[in-house]
Amino acid sequence: MRIERVTNTVSLKRTIDSGTEEQRKAVLEILAQVQKEGDNALRSYTEKFDGVFLNEFKVTDSDFKDAYAKLDENMVQIIKEAAENIRDYHSRQTRQSWMTMKDNGTILGQKITPLDAVGVYVPGGKAAYPSSVLMNVIPAQVAGVERIVMVSPPGKDGTIPAGVLVAADILGVKEIYKVGGAQAVGALAFGTETIQPVDKIVGPGNIFVALAKREVYGNVDIDMIAGPSEIVVLADETALPNEVAADLLSQAEHDERASSILVTPSMELAESVAVEVERQLLLLPREAIARASINDFGAIYVTNDVEEAIRVVNELAPEHLEIMTKDPMEKVGKIKHAGAIFIGRYSSEPVGDYFAGPNHVLPTNGTARFSSPLSVDDFTKKSTIISYSKQAIKDNAPKIAAFARLEGLEAHARAVEERLK
Amino acid sequence: MRIERVTNTVSLKRTIDSGTEEQRKAVLEILAQVQKEGDNALRSYTEKFDGVFLNEFKVTDSDFKDAYAKLDENMVQIIKEAAENIRDYHSRQTRQSWMTMKDNGTILGQKITPLDAVGVYVPGGKAAYPSSVLMNVIPAQVAGVERIVMVSPPGKDGTIPAGVLVAADILGVKEIYKVGGAQAVGALAFGTETIQPVDKIVGPGNIFVALAKREVYGNVDIDMIAGPSEIVVLADETALPNEVAADLLSQAEHDERASSILVTPSMELAESVAVEVERQLLLLPREAIARASINDFGAIYVTNDVEEAIRVVNELAPEHLEIMTKDPMEKVGKIKHAGAIFIGRYSSEPVGDYFAGPNHVLPTNGTARFSSPLSVDDFTKKSTIISYSKQAIKDNAPKIAAFARLEGLEAHARAVEERLK
Structure with missing residues (x-):
């Protein structure tokens, strides 16, 4: 060394790795096809890239059963204990909505709301990481996200690795689809007949997954590109x-x-x-x-x-x-x-x-200068609350109107002055 | 209606608005020139786009003085009062680092650290908004950011609007450069002879600014594209x-x-x-x-x-x-x-x-489904803290090693087992 x-x-x-021109084109084409053809696009890409034709994508009860049969009971216990540690740590990250009341009757605050729906991408094949399931799903659960969907590319035999399915089952994640790559990202972002769209997509993936996430960002939120x-x-x-x-x-x-x-x-x-x-x-x-x-x-x-x-x-x-x-x-x-x-x-x-217990999804490439580990915060959003009182508007409308006029926004000034009438 | x-x-x-192909190319060219030519690129783009040749970009004491002379004293007071309200609200958003200690001597925690350096883009011309200065700078100050830099395109007379400069001065922001557009974003992201690079760029701008921010994202952090x-x-x-x-x-x-x-x-x-x-x-x-x-x-x-x-x-x-x-x-x-x-x-x-008091930088375009108002959080980052005790590693090394082996990562298993020797 x-x-x-x-x-x-x-x-x-x-x-x-920002991908080649060819990879970027392929991803755009896949995303467009998924938007246009829905499930049929997923079927044909899965056949093409994963080498297996699936009519139904959703993981079934018998898939879960098969997964448990493949996994050592001791290993199941270890995954459970890890999940408990991770849940304990992340539950310390939760934040409360707050309000502050002023003498004049004004109330200001910050409301914390969980996201509605989150999609977790779990890589398949050799790099099948049950720990990735725990680290991406648990903070979303602690945040209070109601719908958590998992997607993962099937092997040639049409299955998802046992450890991944068992980890999901331990956490109570039931909505899992055997679909991977850019097509899975497209399905989560835009929705298909089978897969309802989500608000945020998290989890690691290969270059096609990374490029697809970057592309759908704005339509949905994404985590960092690792x-x-x-x-x-x-x-x-x-x-x-x-x-x-x-x-x-x-x-x-x-x-x-x-x-x-x-x-x-x-x-x-x-x-x-x-x-x-x-x-x-x-x-x-x-x-x-x-x-x-x-x-x-x-x-x-x-x-x-x-x-x-x-x-x-x-x-x-x-x-x-x-x-x-x-x-x-x-x-x-x-x-x-x-x-x-x-x-x-x-x-x-x-x-x-x-x-x-802490999350293993961490900022890479020097982005620790401005980025943070994945946390419960990433699955909530804030809304500001402003409740102005009659007294407050009486006292402050002239100042607000003056500020608006300084910025050349007359209708802003008139809106507050309208309250003085 | x-x-x-x-x-x-x-x-x-x-x-x-994702810009035209032409606009995207222009932005890439500008960013490349700023990286290559530094201040000289800023000078020539400022001459080209803002119609004024500036040898020095930094706002001087006499610029501040001129700005105060142009602004009504009453307006200065209103800006001050607004700044106080905004500071009061945002100081309620600050978070503490925390730690949790376990019986076996393990310590887990989350450390909150302000970003080192932040650049605030303030639009110029007709859309000069002193309120934008307050809303972008104050949360960074409350977070504890040591270096806050402002950039704003100069008018043809080489000045920045009085309201903007006075707002900056009220907040104590002294490092301000008369440069705008994609070239200002490039300077903040990559640095020039005069302008040291920052870790995050915030603030609204026209389509060239937005495209430039999107392009440098990853090198530095950016706020949302509004x-x-x-x-x-x-x-x-x-x-x-x-x-x-x-x-x-x-x-x-x-x-x-x-x-x-x-x-x-x-x-x-x-x-x-x-x-x-x-x-x-x-x-x-x-x-x-x-x-x-x-x-x-x-x-x-x-x-x-x-x-x-x-x-x-x-x-x-x-x-x-x-x-x-x-x-x-x-x-x-x-x-x-x-x-x-x-x-x-x-x-x-x-x-x-x-x-x-609350921030006026808010999620647009339906992104309130997953995004939040600009806040103190956006100017801090978290680091995880893990201090495992001898007892903890003794109790858990076999489980951690088993998990690592399930994922095919033998060196991970051996690293924890090395501690048992």
Whole structure:
């Protein structure tokens, strides 16, 4: 693993995939067809892209039963416990509507309302992640969203992976359609005979899904477009090289374009971590992917001191940050930009991917500078409440009218003055 | 004004302007030039589009002084009072970081951090809105944003409108540049010799500004792309036709494409409002604009009862909703989708545009189904905190490892198991 003394500013090697011209055209064509042909378009794209003809898309009771038969009972329990932890954490994020009353009788407030309907895209095939079901569905449920729909591409045998279906069933999600790709996004955004449209689409997907989400944004809301995963470990000489290396590799195995970076003032740690990464890499089943990621996007930055290391972390604005230093909690206040902060040696990043409770959908590509983890907020919206009293309009109408006239809006001025008549 | 009995579903006539191919190309070219040539590109585009050559863009002390000289002292006081109201309302939106501690020593939390730097775009020319300065800057200040930059296109005389500068000065915003259009958005997103880049760009603008914001989104965050203004008035026979008509016209005067809609179970009210609109229209300085808006996008929907009227309002999901019925506060709970809700006859919509305190940047084009008014939240971001204890990892590592293996991620499993060694 490359070791580099940091002298000036650093930044993550960004790799936003905006798709090829051909992919963008294909997505536009698919979305147009779904709007025009509805279910029939879904049928023909599913046959074309997923290699299976389905007349009905909806997951049935017997599909759920088959899924449970394929999954270890112990695993079902673990998913349930993870779901409880995630629900407990997210229920602490809920917000109340509020009002404030003034002496003159005016009431101002902010009303919080859950979205009506949300669609969750769950990738299929090799990258079937039950954890993704938990992380996208639970915040919507905690927010109070009444209708939560899942879509996921079927395998060639016409089924959705067992873990995904069991996770959905544990959460009580019953409306699931075996459809994926841009056609699923189109169905959720515009509706078909079978699938009623939703107000927001969340969940990860391949480039076609990402492009389709970007395209329907405005008609419906979408979550962020996620880039490859990133981890930055901030460590000093007290960190154990084997633990640091294992955590770096846990991101590297995701994707050749994932970034795993260590920032440390200790050259000794830097050198031992480089050795450990190489040793552990050889033992990994996904060695090829992890090695490509480490070679192309991995780095060990050595700084003069911890303060400088923190500056570098804030420049990187990573998705995941681990702090493995002396008194790690004391460093948290200095971290300005990070999606999730893992504190101390026992907070290995995968703890947050599955089980601890916080969401694993996090801002990538340096967007932690301005974006947040997926949360209950993302499934609610606010409405302002203004109730002006007779006294308030009497006192303030002349000022409001003057302001309106300063901006050249006479009808605005007259509307408030109309109340004085 | 067109009166229509509602039988089935209704929706606002949406008019999202996505620009012409030519406009999109021009914006891409401008953004590329700003990235390449920096300040020089700003100079030449300002000369080209705003008709004035400026060597220095930054607003100076003497610019502020000139602005005060042009503005009535009474108006300055009104702007100050509006700013206080807006600050008071938005300071109620602030949120605290929180943590939760478990028996086993685990700490989970959510850290709230203000954005580092925000750019506020303020339109120039005829549509110079000091209220836009207040509404975009104050939530950022309340959030704790350290650097707030304003950009606004200069007039041919090289100045920015007095009201805009005075509003900025009242708020203490000192970093203001006389640059507008797509070139200003490019400068804020990528930086030039003079203008350091920001993390988020907010504020309304023409189609070039909107397209440029859409283009730089991802590099920086942006606020919503606003559509034309909308008002829906929900009223019964207790409402006064002159007041309803005045409020409908206050939106209609904004823009030929603005929507002003009355929904009422009372045919009598419908008919008197139609008459009043015509009467008041003739008296308006912006009659032509307002008339075009009322003719093309205005409507009076007559429903069977108030319940049905509320259903229609939720279908419309308007930017502004006024409730002028008996017991209007009792209706609020049934309103699911609206940017701002104005309750009772004294809450004329312009009250919220300038003075009451809540933000006037609201979701348009039916996006109130999933979007919110601009708020302090938009200038902060969250980071998750996970501090797992030794006991927690001991108890849970096997479960986390099993979950990771179910998803085929062996290095994830090993990372947590490494802690048990």
